[in-house]
């Protein structure tokens with residue numbers, strides 16, 4: 007139903023509202039047919055960037071290109087960019103069929119073409135048979151699909167989705183995000199998905215731009231971002247990150263990280279180490295030893311177990327280390343085997359799994 011997929015290029019975009027800088031020198035390259043996410047906390051500017059691509063906001067500097075064409079001179083309705091709003095924005099007094107037809111009528115698509123295109127769009131999102139209902143007679147997930155059908159029916163080159171799953175309950179969200187991914191793959195439609203939910207971005211998107219305070223922090227596949235975060239913000243936003251305070255020590259060519267209170271972790275040679283760097287590791291990246299156990303050649307930090315949560319496949323311990331609390335996951339192997347809260351434990355750190363990151 008879509009045309010040849012087009013790439014999207016964001017070039018040097020700065021956008022302010024009055025004295026508030028909302029986007030700071032944003033540069034992105036979204037590939038044709040890619041499912042791409044803007045991920046970041048509330049207020050980081052991701053919706054503004056989406057609205058800019060759609061033509062509902064204006065930048066002070068920079069430009070947006072779709073398929074190599076500069077969109078700046080074009081109003082929203084001439085952009086070949088379809089946006090699905092968080093609220094769905096369906097007309098309550100119109101049937102599903104009318105809602106989907108509306109955008110085609112507005113674009114003066116010939117009458118004879120509208121009917122078949124509406125039916126095809128409804129079929130595509132699995133709503134054939136429900137065309138005569140009104141939005142109030144549909145579930146949240148079905149309403150979302152109407153909003154999608156309405157956008158897809160106009161055959162945009164780029165599909166923009168603003169937190170499309172946020173109005174759905176948790177169970178439906180998981181089902182609909184899978185459907186969304188399948189639909190996007192079937193259409194090969196370049197799609198940009200705005201979300202503050204890392205799990206959502208990880209499960210549906212090919213690549214993610216992590217944003218904070220109007221700036222892109224890092225772009226990569228979900229696994230790249232998780233395994234090789236560029237800084238502490240990205241590490242903490244994708245997955246659980248333990249950040250341990252301490253200082254970087256240099257002894258000739260060798261560098262080490264000294265955790266507040268004592269233990270030194272040698273750092274690989276040649277690693278670029280900035281002064282304010284912190285040690286980061288994931289809950290599953292360390293081994294938990296009972297106090298007094300033999301650590302082998304690993305570095306050990308001791309701490310007090312402050313809490314314990316059973317997660318099914320693993321047990322998550324909260325452990326107080328150098329004044330900070332770190333989370334450690336130990337595999338659950340069956341039975342009532344766990345360490346007592348209030349007791350001491352030792353974290354065995356493998357220096358190849360820990361990372362040194364800057365703010």
Ligand SMILES: Nc1ncnc2c1ncn2[C@@H]1O[C@H](COP(=O)(O)OP(=O)(O)OP(=O)(O)O)[C@@H](O)[C@H]1O
Pocket residue numbers: 023026028046047048049050051052053054055202
């Ligand atoms: N029209 C506007 N006038 C003034 N400030 C605005 C306007 N629109 C957005 N902002 C501000 O710009 C910043 C970014 O807003 P934006 O909606 O893009 O963030 P977001 O990352 O999408 O957040 P959320 O997840 O909460 O929607 C916020 O500080 C917001 O208050």
